[in-house]
Amino acid sequence: MKIQNIENDLLLKALKQEKTERYPIWLMRQAGRFLVEYRKVRETAGSFKGLLENPNKAAEVTLQPVSILEVDAAIIFSDILVVPESMNCNYIMEEKKGPYFPETIRNNEDLKKLQLPDLYKSNLRYTLEAIEITKEKLQNKIPLIGFCGAPWTIFAYCTEGSGSKTFSVAKRILYQDPEFAHQFLDLITDASIIYLKGQIEKGVNVIQIFDSWAGILSKEDFEIWSLPYIQKICDSIHEVPKIVFAKGANFSLNKINRINCDAIGLDWNVPIEFSKTQINKTTQGNLDPCLLYADRNYLNKKVNEFLDSLPTNHIVNLGHGLYPDTPRENVIELVKLVKNYIKK
Amino acid sequence: MKIQNIENDLLLKALKQEKTERYPIWLMRQAGRFLVEYRKVRETAGSFKGLLENPNKAAEVTLQPVSILEVDAAIIFSDILVVPESMNCNYIMEEKKGPYFPETIRNNEDLKKLQLPDLYKSNLRYTLEAIEITKEKLQNKIPLIGFCGAPWTIFAYCTEGSGSKTFSVAKRILYQDPEFAHQFLDLITDASIIYLKGQIEKGVNVIQIFDSWAGILSKEDFEIWSLPYIQKICDSIHEVPKIVFAKGANFSLNKINRINCDAIGLDWNVPIEFSKTQINKTTQGNLDPCLLYADRNYLNKKVNEFLDSLPTNHIVNLGHGLYPDTPRENVIELVKLVKNYIKK
Numbered sequence: 193m194k195i196q197n198i199e200n201d202l203l204l205k206a207l208k209q210e211k212t213e214r215y216p217i218w219l220m221r222q223a224g225r226f227l228v229e230y231r232k233v234r235e236t237a238g239s240f241k242g243l244l245e246n247p248n249k250a251a252e253v254t255l256q257p258v259s260i261l262e263v264d265a266a267i268i269f270s271d272i273l274v275v276p277e278s279m280n281c282n283y284i285m286e287e288k289k290g291p292y293f294p295e296t297i298r299n300n301e302d303l304k305k306l307q308l309p310d311l312y313k314s315n316l317r318y319t320l321e322a323i324e325i326t327k328e329k330l331q332n333k334i335p336l337i338g339f340c341g342a343p344w345t346i347f348a349y350c351t352e353g354s355g356s357k358t359f360s361v362a363k364r365i366l367y368q369d370p371e372f373a374h375q376f377l378d379l380i381t382d383a384s385i386i387y388l389k390g391q392i393e394k395g396v397n398v399i400q401i402f403d404s405w406a407g408i409l410s411k412e413d414f415e416i417w418s419l420p421y422i423q424k425i426c427d428s429i430h431e432v433p434k435i436v437f438a439k440g441a442n443f444s445l446n447k448i449n450r451i452n453c454d455a456i457g458l459d460w461n462v463p464i465e466f467s468k469t470q471i472n473k474t475t476q477g478n479l480d481p482c483l484l485y486a487d488r489n490y491l492n493k494k495v496n497e498f499l500d501s502l503p504t505n506h507i508v509n510l511g512h513g514l515y516p517d518t519p520r521e522n523v524i525e526l527v528k529l530v531k532n533y534i535k536k
Numbered sequence: 537m538k539i540q541n542i543e544n545d546l547l548l549k550a551l552k553q554e555k556t557e558r559y560p561i562w563l564m565r566q567a568g569r570f571l572v573e574y575r576k577v578r579e580t581a582g583s584f585k586g587l588l589e590n591p592n593k594a595a596e597v598t599l600q601p602v603s604i605l606e607v608d609a610a611i612i613f614s615d616i617l618v619v620p621e622s623m624n625c626n627y628i629m630e631e632k633k634g635p636y637f638p639e640t641i642r643n644n645e646d647l648k649k650l651q652l653p654d655l656y657k658s659n660l661r662y663t664l665e666a667i668e669i670t671k672e673k674l675q676n677k678i679p680l681i682g683f684c685g686a687p688w689t690i691f692a693y694c695t696e697g698s699g700s701k702t703f704s705v706a707k708r709i710l711y712q713d714p715e716f717a718h719q720f721l722d723l724i725t726d727a728s729i730i731y732l733k734g735q736i737e738k739g740v741n742v743i744q745i746f747d748s749w750a751g752i753l754s755k756e757d758f759e760i761w762s763l764p765y766i767q768k769i770c771d772s773i774h775e776v777p778k779i780v781f782a783k784g785a786n787f788s789l790n791k792i793n794r795i796n797c798d799a800i801g802l803d804w805n806v807p808i809e810f811s812k813t814q815i816n817k818t819t820q821g822n823l824d825p826c827l828l829y830a831d832r833n834y835l836n837k838k839v840n841e842f843l844d845s846l847p848t849n850h851i852v853n854l855g856h857g858l859y860p861d862t863p864r865e866n867v868i869e870l871v872k873l874v875k876n877y878i879k880k
Binding site for chain 2: 366413460462481487512
């Protein structure tokens with residue numbers, strides 16, 4: 193592993209299952225719309241992709257929650273869909289609607305259009321440059337997290353062509369053209385490894401793999417179509433600790449526990465007690481993002497109950513990204529509550 | 537319980553945990569878009585709501601899968617949102633987009649606009665008449681299932697105003713105005729009971745409660761905001777057996793098992809083996825609807841493996857409604873496979 197002296201090493205210690213005096217905390221989508229400061233920068237960038245492709249502004253929004261919330265880690269502002277874009281599968285981010293792919297990838301013929309990304313010629317260079325700038329500004333005060341989407345989630349978007357409640361097009365392909373599906377998943381996996389290596393080269397201290405659509409697969413299908421590709425990525429990355437968050441794959445937690453990763457993300461549907469019977473690694477997440485809508489008293493009570501229930505090694509986070517309308521003062525309060533809590 | 541001699545009583549026997557020679561089968565959304573016959577009638581009705589509010593046509597599409605698929609039960613063609621509409625919370629069904637509520641119900645002031653439904657003056661009369669026609673035509677050959685949405689799911693739609701990935705508006709209200717939330721849920725519960733009693737009066741032999749959005753609540757919140765209201769409905773219905781399907785509430789299955797219902801629906805995320813450790817009632821569902829995209833050999837293999845894994849009392853069904861693009865011949869094949877399977 194790469195050695196960097198990070199002042200606040202709570203997250204890194206938790207990932208190594210070392211004892212920490214308190215639980216580290218960061219929040220998915222901490223650099224996001226719930227912050228007015230973010231919305232201002234986003235506006236000057238013109239669009240979501242404009243922000244993504246402006247390394248200075250991407251670094252700026254990455255750092256906002258570090259000073260505003262005082263979290264224990266930063267996560268680079270980017271999007272999981274930069275990887276398919278770097279492979280020549282482009283997308284449009286439609287306001288309030290989400291991503292849309294004008295040209296889907298649904299068969300071997302479509303696959304011919306794609307290629308492995310060139311880190312410094314493709315769009316990936318923007319995020320890599322943003323990492324460089326962010327690392328410079330962070331001055332090793334806290335760790336920086338890099339990330340990518342899990343191959344299944346990227347596959348789901350590129351085949352379906354947009355978000356979907358059922359992703360039935362994506363799943364249909366698994367059953368009707370399994371050979372193509374495995375080839376495409378392999379290609380996404382290789383591209384993701386190239387991208388993560390690039391991020392590590394630029395200085396990220398931890399990586400997280402987001403399998404946002406794991407939950408639309410049955411347990412059996414998750415273990416065929418998603419987990420092996422996540423495993424391949426984890427087996428290729430030795431330089432930094434790895435967090436795997438397969439949202440909704442709650443009946444495969446024991447299988448995820450067996451792959452070569454350092455921590456496992458939990459959504460808010462899985463009871464923490466159940467996760468303890470399935471996982472002996474560090475866990476992360478599990479708080480319902482809607483809890484942040486509650487009043488101060490209820491929040492205080494629930495967060496302390498939650499902290500009481502945690503295993504020794506846990507990284508406090510939500511079970512999903514922060515919602516855009518989350519009251520800012522409650523997010524600040526959550527971080528304070530976690531910092532003030534004394535581990536038993 | 538109401539006594540009616542139903543020729544094919546497999547479903548009713550399974551619900552009473554009596555021994556059956558084979559597993560009964562019906563399919564959620566069996567009267568739906570995957571059938572060209574349905575699409576034709578739908579077209580003549582002009583719109584989804586036009587079909588809903590035309591008792592003859594609604595009865596006609598209810599009966600289509602009975603002759604085409606030869607399933608063991610019919611389910612009345614209707615929509616869970618007829619209940620809020622009958623209470624004066626109207627919705628528009630937007631093509632390809634789903635339901636939209638021009639006026640949401642978000643506080644006590646909004647609640648004043650609502651009332652308990654009059655079965656024979658409100659829109660509910662259309663479905664009640666459709667049940668009458670369907671019962672007449674079925675001639676007690678197979679049972680007819682009536683249904684309603686769970687209060688939480690109806691609450692989620694009426695507060696949010698449309699479908700949503702997160703239902704964060706609906707959940708926000710639970711935390712910020714719990715008193716209003718409980719009042720509204722109570723009102724929906726009472727309206728649902730009135731509606732179900734009306735359906736039973738017209739002859740449905742079984743009722744199912746659909747909690748489509750149970751899965752967006754944490755286990756704890758499901759047990760506060762959804763389960764008690766489902767329980768209240770079940771405690772009020774003594775005339776016919778009751779099936780509860782709370783999609784995604786997989787870590788509360790043991791709690792659902794304790795309420796006064798006869799069977800519990802399973803989505804496709806929960807492994808059947810896990811459900812056996814949580815439930816001692818009859819179960820229903822669990823097949824991934826996407827399995828119906830597979831080729832004949834794979835389908836055959838998977839369905840037989842699935843049937844081998846079932847407990848003694850199970851009603852074969854999917855873990856979700858049939859998708860519109862499901863190949864018709866595979867649905868017919870599924871029914872045949874289940875009928876030809878000899879229970880061990």
